[in-house]
Amino acid sequence: MVKSLVVIFVALCGLLSHLSDACTTLAVGRKATVDGSVMATHSNDGGGTTDPRLVRVPARDFPPGSSRPIWSSPENYPRYVGTERQVPQYYPENCQAGEARCQPFEPIGYIPQVNHTFSYYEATYGIINEKQVGIAESTCSSVFVASAVDAGGKALLSIDQLSQIAMERASSAREAVQLMGSLAEKYGFYGESRSFEGGAESLMVTDPNEAWVFHILADPTETSAIWVAQRVPDDSVAVVANMFIIRTVDLEDTSQFLGRSDMWALAQAQGLWDPSLPKDFTATFSDGEYAHKYYSGRRMWGTFRLLAASQALPAEYVNLKTSAPYPFAVPVDQPVTVQDIMAVMRDWYNGTAYSTTNGLQGGAFSSPDRFSGGQGENEVSGAWERTIGLYRSSDSYIVQSRAWLPNDVGGVVWFGPGAAHATNYVPLLSGMSVAPDCLAYGWQGVYNLSSSFWIHRLTLNIAQIKFDTMIEEIRALQSTLEAQSLTLVNAVTPNTTVASVEALFAANAALSVPSFSQLLHSLLFTYADNYVNYWSTTGGFHSVSTGYPAWWLEAVGYPNGPPPVTSSTSSTASSSSRHGARYQRIATAEAAKARATLAVEGADTPAWTRVRKHSSSSSVPAAVSSTTTPPHAAQRRTACLTACAEAHVLHRDTTLFATCTQPCLA
Numbered sequence: 001m002v003k004s005l006v007v008i009f010v011a012l013c014g015l016l017s018h019l020s021d022a023c024t025t026l027a028v029g030r031k032a033t034v035d036g037s038v039m040a041t042h043s044n045d046g047g048g049t050t051d052p053r054l055v056r057v058p059a060r061d062f063p064p065g066s067s068r069p070i071w072s073s074p075e076n077y078p079r080y081v082g083t084e085r086q087v088p089q090y091y092p093e094n095c096q097a098g099e100a101r102c103q104p105f106e107p108i109g110y111i112p113q114v115n116h117t118f119s120y121y122e123a124t125y126g127i128i129n130e131k132q133v134g135i136a137e138s139t140c141s142s143v144f145v146a147s148a149v150d151a152g153g154k155a156l157l158s159i160d161q162l163s164q165i166a167m168e169r170a171s172s173a174r175e176a177v178q179l180m181g182s183l184a185e186k187y188g189f190y191g192e193s194r195s196f197e198g199g200a201e202s203l204m205v206t207d208p209n210e211a212w213v214f215h216i217l218a219d220p221t222e223t224s225a226i227w228v229a230q231r232v233p234d235d236s237v238a239v240v241a242n243m244f245i246i247r248t249v250d251l252e253d254t255s256q257f258l259g260r261s262d263m264w265a266l267a268q269a270q271g272l273w274d275p276s277l278p279k280d281f282t283a284t285f286s287d288g289e290y291a292h293k294y295y296s297g298r299r300m301w302g303t304f305r306l307l308a309a310s311q312a313l314p315a316e317y318v319n320l321k322t323s324a325p326y327p328f329a330v331p332v333d334q335p336v337t338v339q340d341i342m343a344v345m346r347d348w349y350n351g352t353a354y355s356t357t358n359g360l361q362g363g364a365f366s367s368p369d370r371f372s373g374g375q376g377e378n379e380v381s382g383a384w385e386r387t388i389g390l391y392r393s394s395d396s397y398i399v400q401s402r403a404w405l406p407n408d409v410g411g412v413v414w415f416g417p418g419a420a421h422a423t424n425y426v427p428l429l430s431g432m433s434v435a436p437d438c439l440a441y442g443w444q445g446v447y448n449l450s451s452s453f454w455i456h457r458l459t460l461n462i463a464q465i466k467f468d469t470m471i472e473e474i475r476a477l478q479s480t481l482e483a484q485s486l487t488l489v490n491a492v493t494p495n496t497t498v499a500s501v502e503a504l505f506a507a508n509a510a511l512s513v514p515s516f517s518q519l520l521h522s523l524l525f526t527y528a529d530n531y532v533n534y535w536s537t538t539g540g541f542h543s544v545s546t547g548y549p550a551w552w553l554e555a556v557g558y559p560n561g562p563p564p565v566t567s568s569t570s571s572t573a574s575s576s577s578r579h580g581a582r583y584q585r586i587a588t589a590e591a592a593k594a595r596a597t598l599a600v601e602g603a604d605t606p607a608w609t610r611v612r613k614h615s616s617s618s619s620v621p622a623a624v625s626s627t628t629t630p631p632h633a634a635q636r637r638t639a640c641l642t643a644c645a646e647a648h649v650l651h652r653d654t655t656l657f658a659t660c661t662q663p664c665l666a
Contacts, residue, residue, distance in 0.1 A: 022046075022291075024241045024299050024388050025136040026344065027204040027211040027329075029234035034335040036403070038211050040204040041341055042136030043388070043396035043420060044124055049076040051124060052394035052453045054415050054439040055089045056432070057167070059119040059130065068114075069107035072150055073160035075124050075192070077443045081105055087122075089440050096446050108150040111187060117168035121413050121428065121435065123395055125160055125203075126167035128430050132411035133170050134206040134399030135163050138240045139192055141287035142200030143272060144226070146190040146218035154223045155188030159201040159216070162189075166205070173207040177214050177229040177258055184225035185260060189218055197290040202240045208403035208410060210234070212258075213328075215244050217285055220270055228259035228281050236329035237307050237336075241299035241388075243289055243320060244282040245328055280324075288321040292383035299388050300326050302349050307332045307340065315354065338414060338425075338486065341398050345420040348387040356385050357468070364552040367467040368421070369460075389421045391460060395453070396420045407431065408498045412489055415439060415509075418456030422463060422474060424481045424516065426452075426509040427489050431498040436509040452509075455516045462520055466527050477519050481511065 022045040030038045044050055071080060078097050080090050082104040088094060095102035120129035128134040137159060147153025162180040170176035180203075192198035200217035211232040219226050230246045232238045238245065251257050260266075263281075267273035273284045289296045297320040304313050308330040317325035348356045348368035357366035361384075369391040370384035398414040408431025416423035417439060428435070442451025449455060463470040488508055492501065526533055531543045553559070 022242055022386075022390070023138040024345070025138045025202070025204045025239070026303060026341065027136070027206060027213060027232045027238045028332070028336060028341070029211055029232050029236050029329075030209065030403070031234040032236055032332045032336060034337050038134075038206045038208060038401045039338070039341060039398055040134050040136040040206045040211060041345055041396065041398045042125075042127075042138070042204070043345060043390065044394045045390045045392055046075060046124070046394055047392045048444055050394040051075065051077040051079040052417055052443055053077075053079075053089055053441065054121060054123050054127075054395070054417075054435045055087050056435045056440075057120050057122050057164075058086050060086065060117050062113045062115055062117075064115065066113035067110040068112065068165070070109045070111060070156055070161055071105050072108055072148060073158040075160065077445065078102065079124060079160075089435075094441075096443065108148065109156045109187075111156075111165075111183065114169055118171075119431075120164075120167035121415075121430070122164065122167070123397070123415075126163035127397060127415075128399045128401075128411050128413050129167040129170070130407055130411070130431055131171045132208050132401040132407050132430055133167065133173060133176055134204075134401055134411070134413075135166065135176070136204040136397075136399065137163065138202045138242055139198055140200040140202050140215070140217075140240070140242055140244050141197055141290050142191070142217035142244075143270075143285055143287055144218045144220055144222075145194045145199030146188060146222035147194060148190045149188075151190075153188075153190060154221075155190035155218060157184055157187050157189050159189075159191070159203070162216075163203065171207075173205040173210055173212050174258070176205050177212050180214065181216070181225070181227040181229070181258065181260065184216055184227060186224075188223045189216055189225035189227075190222075191218070199287075200244070200285075202244060204238070204240065205229075206399060206401055208401040211238070213238055213240065213246060215246055215281065215285075219266060226260050226263050226266065226285060228263065229257065230328060231256045232329050233331070235331045237303065237332055238329040239300045239303045239326075241296040243296040244286040245300075245326075246281045247278075247283070247324060247328055249279045249281050282324070283321060286321050288319070291386070293320075295383075295386045296320060297325065298349070298354065298386060302347055302354075302388055303344050304330050305352070306344055306347065307336055309333060315352075338398060338400065339482065342414075342420075342425055342482065344388060345396050345398075345416075346389040348389050348421075349385070354385055356387055360552075360555055363467075364548045365465075365467045365469070367464055369464070389419065391419050393419045396423070398425065405492060405494055405496075409492050409496050409501075414485075416456075417442075417451075417453040419460050421471070422460035423456045424452075424478055424512045425485070426481075426512060427485050428505055428509065429492070429498055429501070432502050432505065433498075434506075436506045438510050438513050449517065450513060452512045455513050455520075459516055459520060462523055466530065470523050470527065473519065473523060477515060481515060484508070 024043045024045070026041045028039040030036050033039060069084060073079070078090070078095050078101060081092055081095050081102055083091055092102050092104060118129045118131060121127040125137045126135050146155040148158065149156055162184060165183065166176040166180050170179055191200055200215065203214040205212045205214050212229045213232060214227065214229040216225055216227040228246055228249055249257055249259060251259055251261065264273055264279055267284050268275065297317060298315070301313055301315045304311060304326065310333050311330050314325055317323050350357070356362060356368040356370060361370070362368065368387060368389070371391070395418065396416050400412040400414065402410040409429050411430025412427050413430070414425040414427050416425040438450065438452045442448050442453040447454065449458070459474060463474060485508055488504065530547070531545055533543045535541050
């Protein structure tokens with residue numbers, strides 16, 4: 001029964017592949033950093049149910065002949081339930097997803113176990129182990145896909161499981177790459193879904209001396225894997241943003257390349273490659289960008305423009321797969337710091353023509369965030385610019401490996417719960433024994449302000465009220481806390497022991513919750529109702545109305561005043577009213593479905609009532625409305641251009657739109 005529930009849960013996760021696949025990763029060589037460390041980054045951009053917890057997996061010893069269980073990989077909460085892995089956060093009694101989903105997972109298979117496994121940090125994937133081996137993940141498209149053995153397929157290993165096994169067994173990046181590749185060849189690899197968007201994976205794999213880019217996909221038999229890895233030059237940065245980047249492969253040069261020996265014979269047999277062509281891995285095995293053009297390439301360009309601007313790489317191109325506008329890796333203009341990498345992870349192409357704060361799309365207060373999904377996107381085709389910093393990130397991190405320090409204090413994970421632009425990256429040493437509770441607990445299903453995830457999630461949601469102003473105060477606090485963290489990290493010496501500093505690092509991580517909680521109260525007080533509220537030095541209270549910026553007022557037609565009720569606008573209002581009624585019916589039906597689902601799962605009490613069990617607040621309403629009011633009724637718009645735009649959306653009539661806008665532009 002439990003196994004079947006896991007299969008269903010994995011299938012549901014597959015329906016969300018367009019969200020959960022979308023991660024950005026960087027790898028930076030040791031000569032490209034200020035201090036000589038090797039770094040990699042990962043953003044987990046999975047959406048509203050991706051498990052955001054950071055946990056510590058202990059080192060263990062096993063008797064000869066033991067087997068290592070392989071579990072399914074539902075990346076949404078809970079990613080694993082059971083006691084076998086000896087991680088308290090995964091124990092059934094600590095699971096908050098309801099009885100059905102909190103049953104211990106059953107293995108879907110086994111591989112031989114080794115006698116000793118290393119300790120490591122883990123979120124959705126393995127992060128960094130006690131030997132300073134780090135990993136960062138990004139899902140990619142591919143020409144071949146496979147299914148797991150518990151979903152009717154023949155493949156045993158997901159990238160989640162491969163990354164965990166590498167953390168358990170590998171003492172170097174090269175060893176990790178070879179181990180994952182050989183295991184996948186033997187036991188089979190499956191991606192997050194069978195869609196072309198979720199069929200393959202890429203990992204940045206690092207250690208104190210080097211960084212590798214690892215690509216993997218299923219083979220045509222769906223029982224094995226095709227894989228390749230390329231070493232990142234020491235003076236360079238590489239970026240994987242949901243598409244392969246390794247181009248010409250030379251497996252005879254084992255100092256730079258590793259991979260499946262017969263991959264080109266397989267490609268030729270499938271009609272994907274001809275011996276007269278270059279051995280271009282991406283051109284042969286990738287299925288290109290998914291979601292839309294620039295979904296991957298813009299993030300690559302965005303990173304290179306910040307760290308290697310002198311290369312003057314193009315922001316636009318014909319086809320990312322076939323045109324190859326960007327090299328595998330690019331030398332940095334100057335050695336980068338951890339803070340430089342944090343800035344990349346928070347980037348939305350600030351200061352460029354592609355910045356998502358530009359124009360009406362960002363609203364009056366220039367929010368960079370573009371929300372996805374919903375009925376609107378079912379009716380209107382299109383795409384938003386894909387940024388690196390993303391509102392729906394469950395977490396992001398930077399792994400840092402330092403060759404001049406002992407392994408247990410040399411490795412660092414800078415972990416940031418929630419969206420990067422609202423988080424505080426906190427450092428933890430690779431040899432620490434536990435993950436702080438503020439990072440190890442908390443998820444989207446339970447409102448919990450003792451967790452860093454919820455504090456940072458709340459921060460970003462409040463910032464949407466007046467983003468352009470509030471983000472500056474958020475940045476100021478980030479800068480202060482992260483500078484304090486950097487001082488703590490830089491104080492570690494070859495003589496430092498983990499035991500002597502673990503409590504300091506844990507306390508530093510815990511500072512996020514009270515610090516950002518205080519900031520949230522300050523933001524709400526200061527900017528409530530779009531005023532600027534403050535006490536003067538003389539003791540008087542002031543509340544100054546700030547209104548909207550002039551450019552936005554001009555853009556939405558404010559100078560024209562409320563539009564007259566003409567036959568055109570009356571028709572639009574009537575159609576909009578009917579359209580709104582249809583949305584009301586849809587909302588009511590969807591709410592009924594949601595209530596039925598909750599009843600089936602045994603959660604038949606209102607959401608806020610369930611939350612109250614985990615919250616100290618006593619003022620939370622007992623229930624919420626089951627319907628919504630459509631926001632787009634044209635008669636409620638006060639701007640002529642906006643009303644015409646609504647008419648165009650409703651009627652898909654370009655002529656009507658042009659006629660409607662004439663008096664607006666007169």
